[in-house]
Amino acid sequence: MTATNTALARLRTLFPNAPNKVVNPASDEQYPAAVAVPWSQTCWTPAAGYVYLSTVEELAGTLAIIRETGAKFAIRTTGHNPNVGFSSGDETAIVLEIGQLNSRELILADGEGDQGAIARVGPGNTWRNVYGWLEGLGLSAIGGRDPEAGLGGFLTGGGMGAFPNLYGLGADGVRNFQVLLADGSLINANAEKNTDLYRALKGGGSNFGIITQFDIAVHPLIKVQYDLNLNSPEDHDAINQATVAVQHAMEEDSKIGIFTNFNNGFVAVGSLYADHSDKPPRGLELFRNLKSLVKTAVPSTRGTILRSVCTVSTLISHELYEDVYRAWVEVCKTLPSGVVLHYTIQHMGKAGVQAGKGSGGNIMGYVSVPQTWWIVACEWPKDGSDDSDAAAIQSLAEAREVLLEYKCMNFARGSQKVLASYGAENVKRMQEAAARYDPEGVF
Known part of the structure; x- marks a missing residue:
């Protein structure tokens, strides 16, 4: 009997009065639903079994059996990371599902x-x-x-x-x-x-x-004012110039938030402000004055903050943004039908770095300069393949001497050496x- 099978057998004895706690492919109708919990189908990797845990005591007992048997295991809450195999385990592993620990x-x-x-x-x-x-x-x-x-x-x-x-x-x-x-x-x-x-x-x-x-x-309570507009990619130069200008404005006003997403046939520009204002905050009017508006996806709204991916970090550079746009256009021409490759420019400023230091510091080692944390994402049909890759951005950034070492774990793919980028x-x-x-x- 394998370590995994031994662990599953012992786990069933741990919960004798709750047979639905331990789900496996051979005997449970719940199994297909357990496999499909993660947000992205790229993570629907069938595991040997799933254990649903609702208390810390149950988790501790389960972990003890895992440790004693030497079984492979993974921990899952919501399973939101879209990278292949994340938030899951293969047929030799057990997934410990802790989504019920939601106090x-x-x-x-x-x-x-x-x-x-x-x-x-x-x-x-x-x-x-x-x-x-x-x-x-x-x-x-x-x-x-x-x-x-x-x-x-x-x-x-x-x-x-x-x-x-x-x-x-x-x-x-x-x-x-x-x-x-x-x-x-x-x-x-x-x-x-x-x-x-x-x-x-x-x-x-x-x-x-x-x-x-x-x-x-x-x-x-953070009161948020936000817009989400769709612009024409043909206006890429003006969009990139506005993005850079707003990133610089963010160094003076920490209430500004933005993202610029170059997608298939449109550029989604999200501008946010952490306060309610009757006129656009300084900097954000540059986005609103763009002449290439295709559609207002989300009108100016007041409220509160209610795929495979990879990442790279760089300094702010309009020239780099234009390089990346041109490279993206050429790559998109080569993609199979149904595959969508898109990328997002998002800002991290010195104020954010200092806020982290003021809260006792963290382990990530990013430098205290205005910077861009890129996300490259790929969406493809069931029979397609993953074409997301930040290597082109990294190469272009190196050429312009604006590449930073840090890689954000939340946006990285499994093959990227995230922890090493911390220093x-x-x-x-x-x-x-x-x-x-x-x-x-x-x-």
């Missing part, structure tokens, strides 16, 4: 008011759950731009929100990680306890233990933390 509790500082309050939330929550709950309390947190994304992967991967210059990245807002270690102990990692693990988890990924609870800083000193810190908290290498 939410507001912890008030000194028992009154919301100054210094934190949101204590389980890893199984989506950002939609958290945003809706906090909005009812007049509060906001820095989280994912896609409300269906889960907390775990977003926060341990760094977590770029809609306004990275306002309060930093999502990871910077975590005040405490509750972590289940491989030996079964449940510990807290924060600015005072297990500080080495605390720093490593802020962008260093989840391979140190299983996070069972996040304490996240909350802020007064040798930070790699050493992560290795030391792993040796201390997971000495047997279970994770």
Whole structure:
């Protein structure tokens, strides 16, 4: 009997009165649904079994069996990362499904008011759950731009929100990680306890233990004004010039948020402002004055922040943006029918870097300069292939001497050396933390 089969057999005895806790392909009608939980079909990799866990105690008991048998395993909350095989395991592995660990509790500082309050939330929550709950309390947190994304992967991967210059990245807002270690102990990692693990988890990924609870800083409700316009790609030069100008404006006004997405037949330009204003904030009017508007996908709206991918980071450069556009046009001509390749320009500024340092620092090692974190994404039909690749951008950026080492984990593909991009000193810190908290290498 293989280690995986032994583990599955023992897990069934662990939950004798709850047969639906352990799902496998041979005996359960639930199996197809369990395989198809991840957001992207690229992650629908059939595993040997799925274990649905609703308490930390159940998770600890399951992890003990996994460790004792030596079975391969993966952890899944919402399964939002679209890279092939992510959030899953093959037929030799067991997926521990912790989406039911979705508790939410507001912890008030000194028992009154919301100054210094934190949101204590389980890893199984989506950002939609958290945003809706906090909005009812007049509060906001820095989280994912896609409300269906889960907390775990977003926060341990760094977590770029809609306004990275306002309060930093999502990871910077975590005040405490509750972590289940491989030996079964449940510990807290924060600015005072297990500080080495605390720093490593802020962008260093989840391979140190299983996070069972996040304490996240909350802020007064962020009132957002936003537009989403579709422009003609033929106006690429003006669009890129406006993008660069707004990125520079973001260094003066941390309430600005933008993204520019070059897609099949259109350029989606999203402009956001973390306040309600009767006139366009300085900088954003450049987007609104573009002459190539095709359609207003989302009219000016007031509210609150409610594929395979890869990434590269560069300095801001209009010349580079034009180089990338021309290279993208040529690559798109070679793609098979049905395959869509698109890329997004998004800004990270010095204010965002400083916000991270002010929150105790993180492990990601990005430099304190205005910069662009690119996303290259590919969508293809069932019988197609993955054509996303940031190598062209990297090569063009190198040629113009604007390439940065850092790669954002949340947007990277599996083959990219993300942790190495954090710098040798930070790699050493992560290795030391792993040796201390997971000495047997279970994770």
